[in-house]
Amino acid sequence: MSLDTEDTAVGARENEPLSVISDTRLVPGQWRVHLGLIGSILLMASPLLLAFVMSTQTVPEVYDITNVGIGSDGVANYVEVFTTYGMASYMFNSLVMSIVVTVAKIAVSLLAAVALVFYDFRFKNAIFFLILFTLMFPVPVRIVPLYEMMAALGWTNTLLALTGPYVASATAVFLLRQHFMSIPDSLVESAKVDGVGPLRFLWDVLIPMSRGMISGLSVITFIYAWNQYLWPLIVVSDQNKQVVQVGMKYLQSVGNAGQTDWGLIMAGAVLTLLPPLLALVAFRGPLLETFGLSE
Amino acid sequence: MTGITTTDLVKRFDDVTAVDGVDLNVREGEFLVLVGPSGCGKSTTLRLLAGLESPTAGAVEIADEDVTTASPSDRDVAMVFQNYALYPHMTARENMTFGLKTATDFSADAVDDRIAEAAGILDIEDLLDRTPSALSGGEQQRVAIGRALVRDPEVFLMDEPLSNLDAKLRVQMRAELAELHAELQTTTLYVTHDQVEAMTLGDRVAVMYDGEIQQIAPPQQLYDAPETRFVAEFIGSPGMNTVEGTLKRRGDAAHVTWGENSLSLPSAGAVKPYAGDRVVLGVRPEDLTQEMGGPLSMEVTVTEPLGDSLLTRGVVGDTEMEVSLPPRSAVDVGDVLSLTADPQRLHLFDIETGAALYHSAETVGSDAAEPPVADTQRSTT
Ligand SMILES: Nc1ncnc2c1ncn2[C@@H]1O[C@H](COP(=O)(O)OP(=O)(O)OP(=O)(O)O)[C@@H](O)[C@H]1O
Ligand SMILES: [Mg+2]
Numbered sequence: 001m002s003l004d005t006e007d008t009a010v011g012a013r014e015n016e017p018l019s020v021i022s023d024t025r026l027v028p029g030q031w032r033v034h035l036g037l038i039g040s041i042l043l044m045a046s047p048l049l050l051a052f053v054m055s056t057q058t059v060p061e062v063y064d065i066t067n068v069g070i071g072s073d074g075v076a077n078y079v080e081v082f083t084t085y086g087m088a089s090y091m092f093n094s095l096v097m098s099i100v101v102t103v104a105k106i107a108v109s110l111l112a113a114v115a116l117v118f119y120d121f122r123f124k125n126a127i128f129f130l131i132l133f134t135l136m137f138p139v140p141v142r143i144v145p146l147y148e149m150m151a152a153l154g155w156t157n158t159l160l161a162l163t164g165p166y167v168a169s170a171t172a173v174f175l176l177r178q179h180f181m182s183i184p185d186s187l188v189e190s191a192k193v194d195g196v197g198p199l200r201f202l203w204d205v206l207i208p209m210s211r212g213m214i215s216g217l218s219v220i221t222f223i224y225a226w227n228q229y230l231w232p233l234i235v236v237s238d239q240n241k242q243v244v245q246v247g248m249k250y251l252q253s254v255g256n257a258g259q260t261d262w263g264l265i266m267a268g269a270v271l272t273l274l275p276p277l278l279a280l281v282a283f284r285g286p287l288l289e290t291f292g293l294s295e
Numbered sequence: 296m297t298g299i300t301t302t303d304l305v306k307r308f309d310d311v312t313a314v315d316g317v318d319l320n321v322r323e324g325e326f327l328v329l330v331g332p333s334g335c336g337k338s339t340t341l342r343l344l345a346g347l348e349s350p351t352a353g354a355v356e357i358a359d360e361d362v363t364t365a366s367p368s369d370r371d372v373a374m375v376f377q378n379y380a381l382y383p384h385m386t387a388r389e390n391m392t393f394g395l396k397t398a399t400d401f402s403a404d405a406v407d408d409r410i411a412e413a414a415g416i417l418d419i420e421d422l423l424d425r426t427p428s429a430l431s432g433g434e435q436q437r438v439a440i441g442r443a444l445v446r447d448p449e450v451f452l453m454d455e456p457l458s459n460l461d462a463k464l465r466v467q468m469r470a471e472l473a474e475l476h477a478e479l480q481t482t483t484l485y486v487t488h489d490q491v492e493a494m495t496l497g498d499r500v501a502v503m504y505d506g507e508i509q510q511i512a513p514p515q516q517l518y519d520a521p522e523t524r525f526v527a528e529f530i531g532s533p534g535m536n537t538v539e540g541t542l543k544r545r546g547d548a549a550h551v552t553w554g555e556n557s558l559s560l561p562s563a564g565a566v567k568p569y570a571g572d573r574v575v576l577g578v579r580p581e582d583l584t585q586e587m588g589g590p591l592s593m594e595v596t597v598t599e600p601l602g603d604s605l606l607t608r609g610v611v612g613d614t615e616m617e618v619s620l621p622p623r624s625a626v627d628v629g630d631v632l633s634l635t636a637d638p639q640r641l642h643l644f645d646i647e648t649g650a651a652l653y654h655s656a657e658t659v660g661s662d663a664a665e666p667p668v669a670d671t672q673r674s675t676t
Contacts, residue, residue, distance in 0.1 A: 184378060184380065186376040186378055186379075186380035187380050187382065189342075189367075189374070189376070189380070190374065190376060190394070192346075192347065192366075192367045192368065193346075193368065193372060193373065193394075194368065194373075194393070194394025194397055195367075195368025195369075195394070196394060196397050204393065205382055205384075209383065209384055
């Protein structure tokens with residue numbers, strides 16, 4: 001949407017008033033469209049905005065439905081979730097889990113995709129379809145057998161149990177495989193003739209050539225891991241090893257005289273939202289590229 | 296010492312035989328061009344030599360060493376690909392050093408020297424810090440050749456390296472490649488489907504058809520004395536006219552007739568034996584001339600002014616033929632021309648096997664001293 005298209009759009013409007021919906025900003029006469037857009041954005045963002053507003057309010061203020069202004073608690077709720085309720089440790093645990101899952105998932109998927117694309121072995125396609133087949137069995141479906149397995153391994157309550165089930169990923173293998181298949185054979189052959197080994201090829205050629213795809217996948221994986229609730233709830237029993245999504249649940253049981261302290265919970269929720277939001281904002285470019293949405 | 300030798304090399308994919316018993320002998324320091332129509336197995340042959348495919352049968356020797364089962368990196372070959380195969384995220388310099396570091400054990404200084412030298416030869420000094428996307432096709436091709444150069448391999452293998460360039464650049468790069476080879480004298484096997492490229496670049500040219508080598512000879516000999524009908528029709532632009540006719544002998548004289556047309560052959564005693572009385576007569580368009588009362592009459596169907604000549608296509612007897620006339624000849628579609636052929640430049644081929652039976656020129660080719668057996672024999676089956 002550059003300035004010169006704006007000019008032509010304005011020019012066109014003089015000949016054909018109001019019949020063309022312009023795709024540019026700042027066009028006079030389009031205020032209805034903009035009003036509609038602003039309205040729908042506000043509507044979609046309202047839960048977030050309300051959460052933020054509530055996180056600054058005291059308990060009575062929250063329960064006063066008409067009060068939608070910034071509350072009188074200020075940042076007190078935020079300080080409290082950190083100091084009294086161990087939010088920092090939940091967030092740290094989540095961060096460790098998400099990073100481990102992200103790194104391990106990408107590493108395993110890269111190797112699997114390399115094997116599927118650049119090596120010849122028997123039943124290659126069958127194996128690929130078997131991998132795709134696992135898409136039908138996400139972690140929540142397998143919770144009971146997985147838990148039994150972790151118990152048998154003695155892994156419960158450890159980082160291994162928390163991250164292990166997330167490491168293998170059909171989606172990541174699939175996306176990387178498709179991407180690798182678009183790399184010309186001659187690049188691989190040129191490397192072979194020059195004696196470049198498979199690991200060096202992966203590290204020096206494939207990974208740099210897939211940078212966008214890998215960062216996109218990383219963001220998605222990070223957010224996905226950060227948002228896990230059910231599995232950590234089941235496999236981790238120590239409160240100080242718990243992740244932030246479950247930690248939020250603990251906040252709910254806090255409160256005086258049967259009144260849930262929504263201010264506190266919303267402060268926790270806003271904090272929980274921040275890391276994925278930052279990741280999204282920082283990596284929006286490669287993320288759009290991953291799904292072929294960038295222009 | 297030899298550059299490359301293959302013995303009865305065969306490569307079968309599931310249902311196609313891409314390479315069918317190829318015996319190649321590229322001498323050390325030679326520039327051999329492998330030429331043939333699309334799908335005849337040129338690339339497959341090259342890839343067998345590079346070790347990127349493993350042969351179904353046969354053996355490959357490079358620099359007197361049997362490398363039939365050796366991995367590509369152990370063969371000391373460098374390959375230049377049709378699509379350049381440059382790594383898009385690396386600069387030209389990094390592209391050139393990447394393989395160099397693994398394939399050889401030069402010190403960092405030596406690497407820099409080699410890059411500088413290759414860049415000098417190829418005139419790409421200013422481009423070394425650009426990535427491929429910031430280079431034109433010709434420049435990318437230079438970098439790709441540079442990447443092969445710095446390796447200083449035993450053998451260069453090139454698979455249609457110029458075919459992605461526009462016509463003018465191709466001619467220019469062709470000259471540069473020839474110069475480069477004159478300077479470096481590295482054994483080179485060069486694959487192309489363009490017979491002009493083959494003729495201009497090759498010390499010798501191997502013509503391939505349907506997985507088999509038809510003939511290996513110096514360019515002029517290929518043109519003057521094609522060993523098979525296929526080579527005759529493939530080499531030259533346009534290729535040789537071939538027409539099926541009957542050979543009639545009367546004493547020492549003989550002539551080939553088809554329809555109302557007849558050409559007499561000098562010294563017909565030299566015709567090799569063949570079965571039946573039908574033969575294929577070959578005569579190049581440039582060896583036909585217009586002559587009042589000539590033995591051939593052609594009804595013109597198409598004229599193509601090429602600037603330096605007027606290429607005229609027409610029907611002689613029942614057969615399409617082409618003739619290269621002087622430019623600005625007054626010829627129109629529908630005219631009937633009287634033609635004659637240079638008696639010194641007639642060829643006969645066996646109608647069944649396509650093998651050459653006779654070339655009327657007494658001394659053929661410039662390299663008559665060429666050892667004839669080792670590298671020229673290969674007939675169709
Ligand atoms: N990997 C493969 N699997 C099956 N068939 C193949 C394979 N590679 C090549 N072929 C077949 O082998 C034959 C020779 O192919 P090749 O690539 O060597 O031809 P070419 O002479 O290089 O042609 P072009 O000038 O078009 O590059 C073709 O019929 C092709 O279809
Ligand atoms: Mg080819």
